[in-house]
Amino acid sequence: MLIGKRGAATTSISTAAADRITVRGRDLCAELMGALNFTEFFFLLATGRMPTADQSFFLDLALVALAEHGLTPSVQAARMTYAADPAALQGAVAACVLGCGTVVLGAAREAGALLEQVLKAVERLDARGVKHTGVRDRKIFDAIYFEDPLGLLIELSCYKFEPPFGFNHADVLFEAHKLRVAAGDRAIGEVHLADAIELLVARSRPSLSEDRKPKNPYRR
DSSP states (O other): OOOSOSSOOOOSSEEEOSSOEEETTEEIIIIITTTSOHHHHHHHHHHSSOOOHHHHHHHHHHHHHHHOOOSOHHHHHHHHHHHHOTTOHHHHHHHHHHTOOTTTSHHHHHHHHHHHHHHHHHHHHHHTTOOBOOOEEOSSEEEEEEEOTTSOEEEEEEESOOOOTTOOHHHHHHHHHHHHHHHTOSSOOHHHHHHHHHHHHHHHSOOSOSOOSOOOTTOO
16 A cells, blocks of 8 residues: 655755765765754754844744743653653553643644634635735734725724733733733734733732743843
8 A cells, every 4th residue: 555645755954865864965074064053954944044143043942941841740640651662662652642631732833723714804805805904913913904894994803923821812911911011002002912911911820939930041
């Protein structure tokens, strides 16, 4: 029984020969090993080009943040499985994946659902020949504007954030408004929303650490 596509598999990411391995057109041993750090190589592998200094810095921050998820149930399941049988690495990974759900991975799912709602609204308006403004960024939500048959302006909007567990959108906006006023900014922005969510979580979640402020991972 054939599994996969017919014909020889091809890739533009890497090639292998008897005397060399090429990744994105560069010799792995002669040009990459010892010349790039992991973040730069990861970016090159994914995009086919070298990152700028800013891209490398922020990707490195993201990788550091993703590398350790703390005491989440899925991570603990993986660690306990691996501790019970170090030879069963695949089993530990499987335990982690099976332990993920709407609490651990819910934020990404919710963000995708919000984006899908906006895109579907645009598709439906286009399919019906209704003229609209396209998606407008309103900082705290995305909006689409169009007129009904009577000429009345209608707004379809969708929040750009999900409140943390135990809170609603009004709670987040209230905290964000206070931060916006304190900063002297004209309107609530994404930074105010992010800080508001962080404050709400810090107030409602106990911690063993006295100082919960963000730390510089590169400070020695």
